[in-house]
Amino acid sequence: MSVHLLLDGVSRSFDGYKAINDLSLAVDKGELRAVIGPNGAGKTTMMDIITGKTRPDSGGVWWNQTVDLTRIDEAGSARLGIGRKFQKPTVFETHSVEENIALSLKAERSVLATLFHRQTAAEAARITELLELVRLEGDRHRPAADLSHGQKQWLEIGMLLAQDPELLLVDEPAAGMTDAETMRTAELLRSLAGKHTVIVVEHDMDFVRALDCRVTVLHQGHVLTEGSLDHVSANPEVIEVYLGR
Amino acid sequence: MTSLIDRRMGIFLAGLFVLTVAVPIGNLAFEGKVVPSYIVSLLGKYLCYALLAVALDLVWGFCGILSLGHGAFFALGGYAMGMHLMREIGDRGVYANPDLPDFMVFLSWDQLPWFWMGFDNFWFASLMVMLVPGALAFLFGWFAFRSRVTGVYLSIITQAMTYALQLAFFRNEMGFGGNNGLTDFKDVLGFPLQSDATRAGLFVCTAIALAAGLLIARAITTSKLGMILVCIRDAESRTRFMGYRVEGYKLFIFVVSAMMAGVAGALYTPQVGIINPGEFSPANSIEIVIWVALGGRGTLVGAALGAILVALAKTLFTGWFPEFWLFALGGLFILVTLFLPKGVLGLIEDTFARKKKPAPALQEAKA
Ligand SMILES: Nc1ncnc2c1ncn2[C@@H]1O[C@H](COP(=O)(O)OP(=O)(O)O)[C@@H](O)[C@H]1O
Ligand SMILES: [Mg+2]
Numbered sequence: 001m002s003v004h005l006l007l008d009g010v011s012r013s014f015d016g017y018k019a020i021n022d023l024s025l026a027v028d029k030g031e032l033r034a035v036i037g038p039n040g041a042g043k044t045t046m047m048d049i050i051t052g053k054t055r056p057d058s059g060g061v062w063w064n065q066t067v068d069l070t071r072i073d074e075a076g077s078a079r080l081g082i083g084r085k086f087q088k089p090t091v092f093e094t095h096s097v098e099e100n101i102a103l104s105l106k107a108e109r110s111v112l113a114t115l116f117h118r119q120t121a122a123e124a125a126r127i128t129e130l131l132e133l134v135r136l137e138g139d140r141h142r143p144a145a146d147l148s149h150g151q152k153q154w155l156e157i158g159m160l161l162a163q164d165p166e167l168l169l170v171d172e173p174a175a176g177m178t179d180a181e182t183m184r185t186a187e188l189l190r191s192l193a194g195k196h197t198v199i200v201v202e203h204d205m206d207f208v209r210a211l212d213c214r215v216t217v218l219h220q221g222h223v224l225t226e227g228s229l230d231h232v233s234a235n236p237e238v239i240e241v242y243l244g245r
Numbered sequence: 246m247t248s249l250i251d252r253r254m255g256i257f258l259a260g261l262f263v264l265t266v267a268v269p270i271g272n273l274a275f276e277g278k279v280v281p282s283y284i285v286s287l288l289g290k291y292l293c294y295a296l297l298a299v300a301l302d303l304v305w306g307f308c309g310i311l312s313l314g315h316g317a318f319f320a321l322g323g324y325a326m327g328m329h330l331m332r333e334i335g336d337r338g339v340y341a342n343p344d345l346p347d348f349m350v351f352l353s354w355d356q357l358p359w360f361w362m363g364f365d366n367f368w369f370a371s372l373m374v375m376l377v378p379g380a381l382a383f384l385f386g387w388f389a390f391r392s393r394v395t396g397v398y399l400s401i402i403t404q405a406m407t408y409a410l411q412l413a414f415f416r417n418e419m420g421f422g423g424n425n426g427l428t429d430f431k432d433v434l435g436f437p438l439q440s441d442a443t444r445a446g447l448f449v450c451t452a453i454a455l456a457a458g459l460l461i462a463r464a465i466t467t468s469k470l471g472m473i474l475v476c477i478r479d480a481e482s483r484t485r486f487m488g489y490r491v492e493g494y495k496l497f498i499f500v501v502s503a504m505m506a507g508v509a510g511a512l513y514t515p516q517v518g519i520i521n522p523g524e525f526s527p528a529n530s531i532e533i534v535i536w537v538a539l540g541g542r543g544t545l546v547g548a549a550l551g552a553i554l555v556a557l558a559k560t561l562f563t564g565w566f567p568e569f570w571l572f573a574l575g576g577l578f579i580l581v582t583l584f585l586p587k588g589v590l591g592l593i594e595d596t597f598a599r600k601k602k603p604a605p606a607l608q609e610a611k612a
Binding site: 053084086090 | 465475480482483489
């Protein structure tokens with residue numbers, strides 16, 4: 001299998017504090033990968049670097065082994081096929097649930113194309129399909145602001161899927177969800193792997209167990225260890241910095 | 246999809262249509278006894294302000310760009326039209342110089358500066374009315390939006406832009422008539438500006454421009470692009486991660502808005518009879534923001550209504566107590582921001598909605 005995303009010795013500091021410190025990580029095409037680590041370990045910052053929001057001080061970030069992601073901005077990374085779900089769910093509150101999905105759909109992103117855009121039947125069908133998948137079909141005409149925290153998480157997952165990205169970066173998706181919803185999210189993400197590459201950041205150990213995938217443990221901006229969940233949870237260093245607390 | 250002409254737009258356009266028919270008839274058919282001539286030009290001026298307010302609402306109400314320099318685009322449009330009107334004076338000026346406007350003769354210039362070339366032609370001038378403000382907005386937006394200048398910082402530099410232009414236009418050497426500006430116009434396209442028929446014609450043109458401006462703005466804001474503008478307003482960073490190049494969208498709407506403001510300025514100059522650097526004053530630009538906030542931000546029709554209401558209030562108020570106008574305006578603004586977050590239009594619509602559907606408490610009491 002080919003490496004889809006490669007972080008090669010990436011470092012980035014904020015006011016002297018090394019949020020990311022010589023971080024190397026390779027994720028294969030179609031892989032599902034969980035990234036765990038205590039608060040402040042640099043998980044979100046890592047996603048910021050992959051999506052061009054934050055530039056690394058040193059090191060390389062490679063897409064498909066050819067494209068240098070450190071030279072690309074947020075919109076550029078999205079256009080390459082990198083979709084992102086944020087830790088704090090961010091949906092467009094004044095737009096309806098349906099419009100949130102419609103605006104995320106994979107389509108031409110230029111000013112002129114959107115000015116003259118007319119929704120096609122295929123797009124309408126895809127919107128309905130996605131709304132059913134995230135169980136928001138009944139709320140499609142409500143403003144997104146009216147949704148509960150958990151529903152917003154689902155809407156954002158729907159928006160992410162609407163983009164049909166090659167790589168999904170999912171930051172703490174289970175926050176604010178019930179146990180049943182958490183399991184359903186894990187199931188959904190597993191079903192996406194293979195066709196998509198998925199990187200999930202999460203704190204919830206039951207959730208990570210349900211993902212049943214390779215786990216990377218991040219600590220102080222550096223990879224502590226990598227392997228199956230059982231393997232990493234047996235590592236004394238990991239127990240000390242994270243699991244043992 | 247949302248319809249182009251919703252209820253509020255329909256009602257406003259119907260009202261505007263009635264005004265467009267009634268005002269000229271009331272003036273021309275009754276020799277100014279029903280609608281005096283000065284009222285025609287005054288109403289025309291209000292409609293110019295309304296179009297300017299719609300332009301600002303496009304960028305501020307829908308895209309969150311609080312421009313405090315829109316008066317500059319309006320003034321540039323006004324100057325472009327004013328330059329044509331100066332050329333149309335020909336040799337009927339005080340110095341009777343067929344080649345140069347009076348102020349240039351006074352400065353002992355012996356030839357027309359290059360940037361006055363072409364303004365003899367009405368259509369060239371009409372093009373410049375949109376192109377000059379559009380080009381300035383493009384240049385300004387290109388640098389500001391690419392460097393991701395937003396919020397208060399953007400507002401401050403727009404304010405600085407209009408102030409810098411005001412200082413520049415005050416200078417005689419700039420070639421725009423210095424602090425006197427451009428005035429003493431005689432006619433437009435051969436029609437004398439002092440005649441009632443011309444004034445009525447200009448009024449009708451302004452009403453048509455306002456209707457067209459509203460419809461264009463509505464078409465843009467109900468399109469997919471319009472929805473993306475709102476995304477940018479509410480969560481700019483998130484919009485980028487969806488693959489939209491925010492700079493491009495901002496630049497587009499800023500340029501469209503500046504052109505619309507330019508048209509408003511061009512219609513203003515012949516009806517008021519003068520354009521001078523005062524139009525660039527920072528306070529003017531702030532007043533536009535007040536119109537929009539007062540009428541109802543992000544509603545287009547509300548912005549137009551706000552401009553007309555404030556302009557009307559200003560006319561009445563400055564007649565009664567001229568010294569207190571600015572205090573009254575400031576007070577009004579504070580009241581609206583505190584008590585009417587959706588502006589006057591929101592108040593009107595809420596009142597009607599309540600009348601149609603009795604409040605739940607009332608229904609319970611009846612049951
Ligand atoms: N833009 C920024 N400016 C300053 N400090 C930042 C910035 N982004 C992240 N950090 C710091 O980097 C560290 C890692 O944060 P983060 O990546 O959010 O951790 P995690 O997501 O693993 O909890 C934190 O100490 C945070 O304060
Ligand atoms: Mg985080």
